[in-house]
Amino acid sequence: MAFPRPGGNSSLQQSEPFVDSGFDxxxxxxxxxxxxxxxxxHAQHHGPxxxxxxFVNIQLPFQSAVRPILSSAGTASPSPVPAPGSSSSSSSASRPPPPPPPQSIPLGAVHSPSPLSRVSLVPYIRRLVATGFDFPAVLHGFFGDDWMAGIGPLLEAERRNYLFAAKSDTWLQVKTSYDMADGQTVPFxxxxxxxxxxxxxxxxxxxxxxxxxxxxxLGPRAPEDERGGIKQED
Known part of the structure; x- marks a missing residue:
């Protein structure tokens, strides 16, 4: 399944994320x-x-034994919101409440980074891809209404990486590359x-x-077919 990107171009020569000239x-x-x-x-506090x-054996940010992250504001518990696709406004459900007003920081004080800066979505995208859970309903549930534009390029790349991994090595080595620390091994x-x-x-x-x-x-030595592109593997 190919997911569109903002300003996407269907040319195979511009298929990689961030290479498309129309990508902002x-x-x-x-x-x-x-x-x-x-x-x-919202998502990490939602039952499904x-x-x-x-089921896919990956910890959510609030489950971390070291510096758990409960919300984008820090330690405050998130306000409950309807599940994606419920009768309430979908756009409002995918956006958290506005952050509190900024506080003045004393001169010379060290500014603490936002909790969001410690959260990477890539491990979750990789785990969903490897276990076959990367379909739209689940992606919407994890990442909200903006999932297609927000994580679509990363998802496309990780799906391709998974294909490359399967072509490059054995099942055992591929599984090992998708295992994570702290017992978060991929179950299947x-x-x-x-x-x-x-x-x-x-x-x-x-x-x-x-x-x-x-x-x-590469460059002047790159093989070209009659279309002027890289030859595909037989």
């Missing part, structure tokens, strides 16, 4: 931050998300789900580019 990284970052806030303030996280692997022909073609093109990279077939 600053606009993307705002939407990505919206996904992080939704995940921290906790169930999925438990599933073949990539809901794959489209377009996604396979893009992966083939990028894999061929990687093979060319291994052989230093």
């Amino acid at each position: 990284i600053f606009e993307w970052h705002e939407q990505f931050q919206s996904c992080v806030r939704y995940f921290v303030d 998300i906790q169930a999925v996280a438990a 692997l599933r073949p990539l789900q809901n794959v489209s022909e377009k996604e396979i073609v893009v992966a083939e093109t990028n894999w061929s580019e990687w093979l060319a990279m291994q052989d230093w077939m």
Whole structure:
């Protein structure tokens, strides 16, 4: 399944995230931050998300034994919100309450980083991809209404990485690469789900580019077919 990006271009030669000339990284970052806030303030406290996280064996930020993160504001408990897709406004459900007004910081004091700066969504995207849970309903539940624009490019890349990992090594080595510390081993692997022909073609093109990279077939030495692009692997 290929997920669109803001200003996306269907050209295979511009398929990588952040390479597309129509991609606005600053606009993307705002939407990505919206996904992080939704995940921290709402999703991780929602029963179905906790169930999925438990099943695929990955800790949520509030479950961390060291410096747990309960909300984007720090230690305050999040206010309950309707689940995604409920009768309440979907857009309001995916956005946390406005942050408290900034407080003055004494001269010379060290400014503490935002709790959001300690949260990475990539481990969760990787785990959902590897276990076959990266379908729209789950992604919406984890990351809110902005998930497609906010984590779509990362999801596309991680799905392709999973294909590359399967092609590069054995099942055991692939599983090991998806295991995490503190007992958060991946309980099972599933073949990539809901794959489209377009996604396979893009992966083939990028894999061929990687093979060319291994052989230093770059720049003026890059192999070209009749379309002027990198040859696909037979």
